[in-house]
Amino acid sequence: MSILAWNCRGLGSDATVGELRYLVKKFRPALLFLSETKMWDNKAKNFMWSLGYSGSFAVSCVGRSGGLALFWKQPYVVSLKGFNSHCIDVVVKMEDSTEWRATFVYGEPRRELRYIFWDLLRRFSREWKGPWLCCGDFNEVLCRDEHYGVRDRSDA
DSSP, X not given: OOXXXXXXXXXXSHHHHHHHHHHHHHHOOSEEEEEOOOSOHHHHHHHHHHHTOSEEEEEOOBTTBOOEEEEEOTTOEEEEEEEETTEEEXXXXXXXXXXXXXXXEEXXXXXXXXXXXXXXXXXXXXXXXXXXXXXXXXXXXXXXXXXXXXXXXXXX
C-alpha cells in the first residue's frame, strides 16, 4: 500500500493538475491526501473520478485558503471519524486485515493557534490504541534550519 500526501497550494492551474496526474500515475497511491486545494468540497471531489479513485471526502476551503481532499481506491474501506479545516480523521480497513486509523493534516498556519491543533492530536492519541498514521503538512519545523521565510523562527 502506498499513500501520497501533498500540499498542492491550489488545484486551479493546469500545471498543478498536470503535476498531480503525473504523481498519481508514477506512484499509484492507494490513498491520496491533498491539502490547500483552495476549492469547494464538491469541486475537489470531481477529481476523484478523473484520477481513478473510487471514494473521496473533501473539506471546503475558507475564502481563498485551505481545503482538504482525501481519495482512496478499492479494496480499501475508509470510514470517516471526523474532520475540520485542519484534518480528516478516518479508519481504514481492507478485507480480512486489521483496521487502522489515519489522520491527514494541514496544520494551523497561525502560530498563536497551533496549540489547539496539537491538543486535538493528543486527544486522538488517547482515544485510539491500534495502529495510527498521522501525515500531511504540519506547518511546523523541528529546527531553525528547516524554515524558509521572511521572519526567523526561534528554536523554542
